[in-house]
Amino acid sequence: MSKVLVNTLGLGTVGVASFFWGRSSTPADVATESKTDSKNLPAIVNGGNGAPDKALFNPELVKPSQFFKYGFPGPIHDLQNRSEFVSCYNRQTRNPYWVVEHITKESVQRGSGVDRKNSVFKEDEAIPAKFRSRLRDFFRSGYDRGHQAPAADAKFSQVAMDETFYLTNMSPQVGDGFNRDYWAHFEDFARRLTNRYDNVRIMTGPLFLPKRCDDGKYRVTYEVIGSPPNVAVPTHFFKLIVGENNGDDRISVGAFVLPNERIDNTDDLTKYQVPVEALERSTGLELLQKVPFSKKKDLCREVKCEILVREFPKQAKNVLALPGK
Amino acid sequence: MSKVLVNTLGLGTVGVASFFWGRSSTPADVATESKTDSKNLPAIVNGGNGAPDKALFNPELVKPSQFFKYGFPGPIHDLQNRSEFVSCYNRQTRNPYWVVEHITKESVQRGSGVDRKNSVFKEDEAIPAKFRSRLRDFFRSGYDRGHQAPAADAKFSQVAMDETFYLTNMSPQVGDGFNRDYWAHFEDFARRLTNRYDNVRIMTGPLFLPKRCDDGKYRVTYEVIGSPPNVAVPTHFFKLIVGENNGDDRISVGAFVLPNERIDNTDDLTKYQVPVEALERSTGLELLQKVPFSKKKDLCREVKCEILVREFPKQAKNVLALPGK
Structure with a gap:
């Protein structure tokens, strides 16, 4: 047989x-x-x-779980506790999942002698080499090494500012018209909130969002930079901004999603506000889930959500990634 | 002033x-x-x-970590311990990150009365609704609900087989030419390894890989199905297969990456073998890191890595997702 x-x-x-x-x-x-x-x-x-x-x-x-005797595969989230932020790194996209910050009116003031010219971009050696984003991935990529926790939020000490230059705090961002312009103004907006709230807490991170194609289907498309391709270029970035005053158990919340592309400075910031739940759905993250609904107020009904266009010093922002500029 | x-x-x-x-x-x-x-x-x-x-x-x-008083954002990895597999779910792509299995010569035999016709696809209510993949996301999507831990690996009990039908064990897969053909033969290859190894452990999951575009840049492009777009369609799938014999501390390892598209049955399986480290880099996962290099052998030098083309029953495989077929 x-x-x-x-x-x-x-x-x-x-x-x-x-x-x-x-x-x-x-x-x-x-x-x-x-x-x-x-x-x-x-x-x-x-x-x-x-x-x-x-x-x-x-x-x-x-016994399927015996697989783990060979080592647990992860995904590992590399958390880093920095002076001004906590970052959570995604080994697959080689971007942060998110960074969270805390700023106050006092913390955003410049400490004596603190200058971003003293800071240098650096690879984060806490990440295993094969999962690490590298300086050379960004080199001549056409993208800025875009801070997620901005250097300007960490002016209170040089150590704090230097820490914002770890690549685990970076995502590839379009430079002109975005990182050096609208996005920078948006970061400034968040800092200005320290005049309204005793504590401002900010979560920032990349997104990879689908868009509708001509055939009616939705697709996510993003570039991967480096040779070999290593670091994903997000299609969008988000900030979840929380304002909180001492002695008040209510928080003011604004979620914003901006495309990683040139944005006209005349665009209203409110155009980019999204419901927190929409941000949860697209990130897969749970956001502010411990705060009762009744304790959450809409930030943009409390303050005027708008950017103020000012010139930022550009020369030090991204010398390496765009040497021709 | x-x-x-x-x-x-x-x-x-x-x-x-x-x-x-x-x-x-x-x-x-x-x-x-x-x-x-x-x-x-x-x-x-x-x-x-x-x-x-x-x-x-x-x-x-x-104090940046005070952000977490509002609730830790995750990413949460929803681990599920099933009879035949452990799954780890990605709330962002609404696919598994991976599933790991354990099969043996005895476990892949059919238990009395066990039949996949008794099993139904089901949403996993352990996942919060906003992050859950849903039956309706797959409906008329053109894609199969592709088991990551195959139903046929869980024939030893109806409960075990039923569990493979949770959507947390599914990714959208091309049906004809892939899920119902080459991929099924590949799954069969892994089962046949139980004749060579006392224990076969398999990790399976989706990949989202870049490809070189006409402009020389590398991009990842993948569809997202559902309305609103909800579940990512992987570009590729991987299996990491480990064979282990009792009393032998060496393991035999093969990593394979297959595109989520029609594959000709005449293609050699070895064409799809990749170094384990390449799989680590593309998944962001650490694989078999606790096993010393000297204890790892190449599976495809120990056995003939090839598919055997046999007819699989198609009628029960995916009635809902492709009602016209």
Whole structure:
């Protein structure tokens, strides 16, 4: 029976048979074994018939979690506690998942001698090399190394500012018209909130959002920079901004999603406000879930959500990534 | 000084000023406040000059991790311990990150009365609704609900098989030519390994890989199905297969990456073998890191890595997703 069955199943060569029944096969001995004892045929080969005494199989012999004895695969989220922010790094996109910050009216003032010219972009060696974003990934990529926690939010100390230059705080951002312009003004908006709230807490991160294509289907498309391709270029960035005053258990919340592209400075910031739940759905993150609904106010009904266009110093912002500019 | 400075910074309207210095502003009173006391100007507004007595600022007043009092955002990895597999779900792509399985020669035999016709696809209610993949996301999407841990690996009990039908074990897969054909043969290859190894452990999951475009840049492009777009359609799928014999501390390892598209049955399976490290880099996962290099053997040098083309029953595989077929 075995010969016929084996042939029926397309196993008609000795080489294949050795794989099925051999215990000592190596490529060299593939052609030398030819045991075809049907008693050794497992159910999957003989079509599931004839397996003896099913009642005896104990499902507890199947132990899928033993895979982890080889090491837990992750995903690992590399959390870094910095002076001004906490970052959570995504080893797959080699971008942050998010960074969270805390700023106050006092913290955003410049400490004595603190200057971003003293800071240098640096790879984060806490990340295993194979998952690390690298300076050379950004080099000549056409994208800025875009701070998620802005350097200007960490002016209270040089150490704090230097820490914002770790690549685990960076995503590739369009420079002109975005990182150096609208996005910078948006960061400034968040800082100005410290005049209204005792504590401003900000979550910032990349997004990879679908858009509707001509065929009616939705697709996500994003570039990956570096050679070999290593660091994903987000399609959008978000900020979730929370204002909180001492002695008030209510918080003021604004969620914003901006495309990673040139944005006209005349665009209203409110155009980019989104419901927090929409941000949850697109990030997969749970946001402010411990705060009761009744304690959340709309930031843009409390303050005027708008950017103020001012010139930012550009020369130090991204010398390496765009050497021609 | 304050008037001039404020105008220099583009703050020349009373409405904006109220946002900067007001404490009680609402949209209604934006135009009514006009305090412009320069002593209240924070450094960010007055250009960083004149902040008093920097030595007094205590960096420990900046507490970024207090963001988490609102709730930790995640990413959460929803782990599910099933009879035949453990799954780890990605709330952002609404696919598994991975599933790991354990199969043996005995476990892949069909238990009495076990039949996939008794199983139904089901949403996993352990996932919060806003992050859950849904049956209707797949409906008329053109894609199969592709098992990551195959139903046929869980034939030892109906419960085990039923569990493979949770959507947390599914990714959208091309049906004809892939899920119902080459991929199914590949799954069968992994099952046949139970004749060679006492324990076969398999990790399976989706990938979103870049490809080189005409302009020389690398881009990831993938569809998102559902209305609104909800579930990402992977560009590729991987399996990491480990064979292990009792009493032998060496393991045999094969990593494979297959495109989520029709694959010709004549394609050699070895064409899709990749180095484990390449899979680590593209998934962001650490794979088998606890096993010393010297204890890892190449699966495809131990066995013949090839698919065997057999007919699989198609009618029950995906009735809902492709009603026309």
